[in-house]
Amino acid sequence: MALGEKRRSALVLAGLALFHVVLISVQVPQGAETSVFERAVFFVTSPVQRLGAAAVSGAVSVWRGYFDLRRVRGENAALKRENFFLRQDLRFLEDRLALFRSEAEIEALLKDFRGTVLPARVIGVDSVNPYQSIVIDKGRLDGVAKDMAVCDMTGALVGRTIEPVSLKEAMVQLVTDKDSSVGVVSAAARLTGSLAGRSGPRCELRYVLASAGGGEAGEELLTTGTDRIYPAGIRVGRIVGIEPNAASPIFRRIVVEPSFRFNTLDIVAVLAAGPGDGR
Amino acid sequence: MRETAAKDILRACLATLAAVLVYSVAGASGPRLLVVFNAFSVVVLYFSARRGEVFGAVLGTLCGLAQDTYSMGVFGVAGLTKTLLGFWTGYISRRIDVAPLARNALFLLVMAFLEMALWVAVTAVVRLETVNWHGGLILLQPAVTAGAAGLLAAAGRRVAARRARGA
Numbered sequence: 001m002a003l004g005e006k007r008r009s010a011l012v013l014a015g016l017a018l019f020h021v022v023l024i025s026v027q028v029p030q031g032a033e034t035s036v037f038e039r040a041v042f043f044v045t046s047p048v049q050r051l052g053a054a055a056v057s058g059a060v061s062v063w064r065g066y067f068d069l070r071r072v073r074g075e076n077a078a079l080k081r082e083n084f085f086l087r088q089d090l091r092f093l094e095d096r097l098a099l100f101r102s103e104a105e106i107e108a109l110l111k112d113f114r115g116t117v118l119p120a121r122v123i124g125v126d127s128v129n130p131y132q133s134i135v136i137d138k139g140r141l142d143g144v145a146k147d148m149a150v151c152d153m154t155g156a157l158v159g160r161t162i163e164p165v166s167l168k169e170a171m172v173q174l175v176t177d178k179d180s181s182v183g184v185v186s187a188a189a190r191l192t193g194s195l196a197g198r199s200g201p202r203c204e205l206r207y208v209l210a211s212a213g214g215g216e217a218g219e220e221l222l223t224t225g226t227d228r229i230y231p232a233g234i235r236v237g238r239i240v241g242i243e244p245n246a247a248s249p250i251f252r253r254i255v256v257e258p259s260f261r262f263n264t265l266d267i268v269a270v271l272a273a274g275p276g277d278g279r
Numbered sequence: 280m281r282e283t284a285a286k287d288i289l290r291a292c293l294a295t296l297a298a299v300l301v302y303s304v305a306g307a308s309g310p311r312l313l314v315v316f317n318a319f320s321v322v323v324l325y326f327s328a329r330r331g332e333v334f335g336a337v338l339g340t341l342c343g344l345a346q347d348t349y350s351m352g353v354f355g356v357a358g359l360t361k362t363l364l365g366f367w368t369g370y371i372s373r374r375i376d377v378a379p380l381a382r383n384a385l386f387l388l389v390m391a392f393l394e395m396a397l398w399v400a401v402t403a404v405v406r407l408e409t410v411n412w413h414g415g416l417i418l419l420q421p422a423v424t425a426g427a428a429g430l431l432a433a434a435g436r437r438v439a440a441r442r443a444r445g446a
Contacts, residue, residue: 009332013366016340020359024405042348045299049349052300124303128350128357129411130313135349162351177351178411199411 039164046124046169050137053123118142118270120150123169130262131176131199133159138270139168149223149230149271156259157182157236158268160229172268175236175258176203183224184236189214192224195236195256203237205254212252215242221256231271235259287330291338294322295345302349315419316427319346319357320394323365324387324428328377329435332369339365353405360401364394378436384429391421391428 120142124135138144144165150158150172159174173180176197184195184205193208205221219239225232241255298318319342327335343361347354368390371377377386395417412418 009336009366009370012333013336013362016336016362016366017359020340020343020355020362023355024353024359024401045345045348048296049299049303052296053303056300056304124299124349125313126350127302127313127319127346127348128352130311132351171351173351179351200413 039166042164042169042171043166046135046166049124049135050169053121053137057121116272118144118272120144120170120268120270122265122268129199131174131197131201133162133174133177134172134265134268136161136170136172136268136270137168139166139170141167143272144170144270147229149234151234151269151271152260152265153267153269154259154264155235155269157223157230157234158260158265161270170270175260176200181227182230182236183227184221185224186215186239187220187222189216189219191215191254193254195221201257202240203256203258205239205256206251208252208254210244210250210252215239215252215254217241220259284330287326287334291322291326291334294326295319295338295342298322298342299345299349311413311416314413314416315423317346317420317424319343319361320364320391320424321428321431323361324368324390324425325431325435327365327368328372328383328387328428328432330369331373332366335365335367335369336362337365339363352402356398356401356405360394360398363397364390367393380429380433383432384425387425387428387432388421391425395421 118138120136120138122134123137126132126134136144136150144161146161146163146165148161150160152158157175159172159177159180161170162173164171174197175182175195176199178197178199180195180197182195183192185192191205191208191212191214193205195203196206197203208215217239221236221239223230223232223234223236237256237258239254240257243253243255245251245253298321301316301318302313323335323339323342326338339361340358342365343358344355346357346361350357368387371386371390375386377383
């Protein structure tokens with residue numbers, strides 16, 4: 001290799017390495033805040049991801065809709081049956097609700113609620129750790145902003161929108177991310193604490209005093225709404241284990257399995273209004 | 280020569296887009312799949328061994344920053360590690376013959392392990408925390424990534440040989 005070529009290679013490496021070191025150094029004091037540069041790259045590259053996801057989803061949809069129609073009849077029958085029971089449940093709940101509120105009030109309540117739910121498709125998953133974040137195909141133009149709660153198709157909490165939010169795409173921090181924190185209360189024993197992720201499939205319920213009684217495996221956890229991000233009453237997860245906390249004996253160590261499932265995380269619902277907006 | 284370089288640049292860009300697609304499609308259905316497989320590293324390893332250190336370093340920067348864009352980690356960490364991965368893969372492959380299958384597999388495995396070690400070290404320094412090992416599953420990543428890059432290289436050589444015979 002010629003000396004000139006060697007020098008050129010060394011210069012390229014030094015330049016790129018310096019660029020990255022400066023880039024990292026600029027961000028480190030900001031912690032979790034996203035830099036302008038990062039937002040710009042997300043703004044430019046997220047449409048590519050969106051296009052790719054749309055192409056693959058289109059191909060899969062053509063295959064499933066026109067060719068792979070096995071078991072469709074059976075599924076249709078099962079869905080009709082499920083729909084029947086859901087309608088019955090709905091009628092029962094509406095009747096119960098009518099005991100406490102007038103029809104006009106209920107109509108207004110449901111109208112308000114439907115207006116705040118924004119369906120979105122998942123177009124990407126965190127490239128370093130899939131349990132940290134996802135990318136959805138709704139952005140500022142659709143009314144999405146930072147700190148909006150995101151639920152899955154069954155109404156279980158998935159996470160919240162965070163920066164960067166571009167015109168048509170947004171990033172969502174999952175409840176399983178280690179920097180995530182959700183105020184929760186257990187359904188039966190009313191244990192309150194903060195649900196933190198572990199960047200893995202399970203989460204941890206923190207700040208529950210060891211002296212606090214109650215709490216069993218299988219008990220459901222719901223959002224409290226006190227963090228002013230997540231509306232109260234959304235299902236978050238289920239307790240799977242309670243053990244003493246060796247690092248901090250005054251608290252209990254409670255392991256929680258999130259309610260949302262990764263393999264059904266195709267369509268999500270963005271709750272485009274905060275917990276204090278009348279719900 | 281210039282035509283081959285232009286073709287390789289185009290191929291590298293397409294491969295990077297394919298890696299982005301992998302994260303769009305595979306991630307939602309199987310998050311564990313992304314823990315054991317790094318599509319961006321496969322692209323960098325394959326093209327660096329083919330085109331040398333400068334191409335490898337520039338491609339490593341692009342792929343690394345693309346990976347950082349879709350992650351909540353510090354922006355630039357994957358960029359830095361993949362730049363170094365691309366540079367050193369290209370540099371070493373020009374000095375020693377890594378074409379034979381077994382040697383190629385071993386070389387890619389060593390480079391993939393070094394990249395992971397560097398990533399762990401940089402993450403520990405920048406975020407002052409330990410890496411999530413996913414119950415040890417992440418340790419499979421270098422082997423799976425090197426295996427995929429090795430298969431891609433072997434397939435590329437076979438196609439090139441067939442073309443040469445045809446010409």
